[in-house]
Amino acid sequence: MFERTSSPLSSLPNSQLQLPPPSDARTRKAYRPARALPFELNSHITIYFEEALYTQAFALLQSLVSSSAHANVNEPTFVPSAAQLALASTLTVHPALTTRTSSKERWSQADSALRLLRLVSQVVGPANAGFRHAFKFLRFKFGSTRSSGGQILRNSERGEAAEDGSRLDDGKIENQYAQGESLYSRAEDFWHAVGWAFNCSKLHPKRWERWVLWLDWMVTVLEDDWRDREEVDSKGSLIWSYISHASGGSGRNRRILRSIFANGTTKAVNEFRQVFRNELKEPRKEDAERVKKREVDVDVEAEVYGDYLAKDEDEASEDEADSTFFAKRTRTRDPSLRRVTSKASASSLNSAYDEGEELSEDGPAVLGGSDSLRLRMRLLQLLSDVSIKLPDDFETGNKLYTMFVEFIRPLPLATFQRVISPAAVPETFSIDAQTTLCEFLLTRSLLEAAAPNTAEPYLRQSKMEECYLPFAATSPSVADNAKVSLCLETLLRHLFMAGKLTMRPALEFTIQEGIQNRCEKASDGVKKSASARRRDEIAWAWLLESGERLTDILSRLQP
DSSP states (O other), X not given: OBOOSOOOXXXXXXXXXXXXXXXXTTSOOOOOOEEEOOHHHHHHHHHHHHTTXXXXXXXXXXXXXXXXXXXXXXXXXXXXXHHHHHHHHHHHHOGGGTTTOOOHHHXXXXXXXXXXXXXXXXXXXXXXXXXXXXXXXXXXXXXOEEOTTSOEEOGGGHHHHHHHOOXXXXXXXXXXXXXXXXXXXXXXXHHHHHHHHHHHHHHOXXXXXXXXXXXXXXXXXXXXXHHHHTTTOGGGSHHHHHHHTXXXXXXHHXXXXXXXXXXXXXXXXXXXXXXXXXXXXXXXXXXXXXXXXXXXXXXXTTTBOTTTTSOOHHHHHHHHHHHHHHHHOOSSSOGGGTTOOSSOOTTSSSOXXXXXXXXOSSSGGGGSSHHHHHHHHHHHHHHHHHHHHOTTTSOOHHHHXXXXXXXXXXXXXXXXXXXXXXXXXXXXXXXXXXXXXXXXXXXXXXXXXXXXXXXXXSBOHHHIIIIXXXXXXXXXXXXXXXXXXXXXXXXXXXXXXXXXXXXXXXXXXXXXXXXXXXXXHHOOOOOOOHHHHHHHHHHHHHHHHHHHHHHHHXXXXXX
């Protein structure tokens, strides 16, 4: 914990949408009250969705939300129904409208769905829009009951469904993407979707291009919703709903962290499998010809519709599967995916994991690149916030950060540095969270036994001099000693930026002593293989450069 005196993104190739710039999730926003659509309009939009006229449906909904946003912020704004919001969320990321088609129109429809979701989030906010109800994941288990809309509710949710009305009863939409192919029916829970999305960031770049848009928006919703409910109704928040209803039983919280750190390994892919059927299929070659035919042949007045009235192969197969889907499914995962591994099949979408190729142990992209890392850190920050507010229901801060250490300590040096560096992931991890993480990494895992323990909860210069700076890692590993140095560098930099660091002999001595001790500890003289020597060369560069930066902080304190 840190005692203070005061409290990059390119466009994606197949979509016109980009990730929005980072924003301060702690800043309170003024939202408008929400009101339901009139019956006639709601029915009209539902018909659009049921006829797969997504362009018209989203255009009308966006117009209604925008036009009803008066200058007076107290005037209510029209919002889509829960079923319409859930369908929009599904269409944003579903492969049938994105990576499994060459149709520009379908890609545009997926983008329009996300624009609508962003608009509703910005105008009325997650709570007023009823996102907690709309984006509820309904798992399939034995002993569950089915709502009239075809969804299966767990026994534990019957009372809640009876009280609030099921999502599908609230404006039920007869559309496969609102029912059996809905994201909220296909995914086991929110963390299943998170884990699979992060697996895609490593293995399936084209799928990640869609999942990153959905996940970035979803994390923003979680942050905004938590900020609004934190002080008044923390257990009514969307993030708490996703935590409390997560799979995993007694290992629930550890599974949540595994989803956040999913990185495309065989173990991660076996646990967090693809969400949608045939998700990794590429567009068929015939798609391009069919798209051209549509552009030329459609004449509504002459009742010439090209092949708009013909079912696509993907839609037909999904419809056929839906007819037996609810009767056959009794497991939490799709049986057809039982033997999925992280090895890419020939039909995978640009998989970065070719047959016989191992995932790289070096480089900052081990967690999927900058966008992926930023989202992971934002989710960790949310978990940290929840642990502070609900320690008895979730985890205490000590237990949660101990689990953070288990997942972060083994990371390769380049990725480790990006996680803990104050400049690497801005606007994602608070200073308090970052300093706490570094201290836990040092005291629970990295520092040698000679380092004294302390009950001092705050980070101070005296604590750094006595307990951290002079010491090496517990092992002679060059990488471990470099990680110790990187943690110390982060802590010292935060003290420096807060004006809590003063030049004195004890600080200068302990910094220099620590640099020397870590270099001596890492020089063990043990013979190693060529690959191990190569890894050590890279680790030595990290260790020496970090030592130079520690010395540079000293020079900046000189009068």
